Amino acid sequence: MNLQSPMIIVNFKTYLESTGKKALELAKQAERASKETGACIVVAPQFVDLAKIAQTIEIPVFAQHIDPIKPGSSTGHILVESVKDAGAVGTIINHSERQLKLSDIDALIALTKEKGLTACVCANNPSVSAAIAAMHPNITSIEPPELIGSGISVSRAKPEIVTDTVKLVHKIAPEMTLLCGAGISTSEDVANALKLGTSGVLVASGIVKAKDPYKVLCSFAEVAAK
Numbered sequence: 001m002n003l004q005s006p007m008i009i010v011n012f013k014t015y016l017e018s019t020g021k022k023a024l025e026l027a028k029q030a031e032r033a034s035k036e037t038g039a040c041i042v043v044a045p046q047f048v049d050l051a052k053i054a055q056t057i058e059i060p061v062f063a064q065h066i067d068p069i070k071p072g073s074s075t076g077h078i079l080v081e082s083v084k085d086a087g088a089v090g091t092i093i094n095h096s097e098r099q100l101k102l103s104d105i106d107a108l109i110a111l112t113k114e115k116g117l118t119a120c121v122c123a124n125n126p127s128v129s130a131a132i133a134a135m136h137p138n139i140t141s142i143e144p145p146e147l148i149g150s151g152i153s154v155s156r157a158k159p160e161i162v163t164d165t166v167k168l169v170h171k172i173a174p175e176m177t178l179l180c181g182a183g184i185s186t187s188e189d190v191a192n193a194l195k196l197g198t199s200g201v202l203v204a205s206g207i208v209k210a211k212d213p214y215k216v217l218c219s220f221a222e223v224a225a226k
Helices: 021-037 047-054 080-086 102-115 126-133 159-172 187-195 213-225
Strands: 007-011 040-044 090-093 118-123 139-142 177-181 200-203
Touching: 007 177, 007 213, 021 040, 021 047, 021 213, 040 213, 047 080, 080 102, 090 102, 102 118, 102 126, 118 126, 126 139, 126 159, 139 159, 159 177, 187 200, 187 213, 200 213
Parallel strands: 007 040, 007 200, 090 118, 118 139, 139 177, 177 200
Antiparallel strands: none
């Protein structure tokens, strides 16, 4: 599947609104919004819903996490081969709710490259973003954890974090796709993120917990598709 910028990645997290049958319905709404606007929309459902969603929709599906393990005796961990076999084309790595050591992030980026998956690595500040950029994942997303789920976007509350990250990351890896997350809840937030030099957004509750997720998705997508 083709991943292009600008992009919108919708992290389903573990909200009840994005679990089971509701997860599949939300994924279908994202697919519809993508097809109607021409915007690149990616969904990242929970692991138990991943295969079902990937087999049903035609937009890219990411895993929410993978572990730096090899096949074998790692009970309870997430194997990169399993998410690829389930239909994922990429994965989120180092989300603030699932943080990892830099050595593990480096190992996971290498695993994704080996298996042909797209790596979207999250960072909480510009300096961590720069360290991750040196590992050359496909995508880096800047997300100050204090703004996640707040409804106050980083592009509005702390635009300097975004601009500083853009400068640092692109100095190290000019080809890097850079996303903006944390508190993204309106189309204006998406527009601001793009104006600050990013290539899209990583969003969760702003879509998942919206009264009309499809309507919000379309408003985001229309901005990203311009």
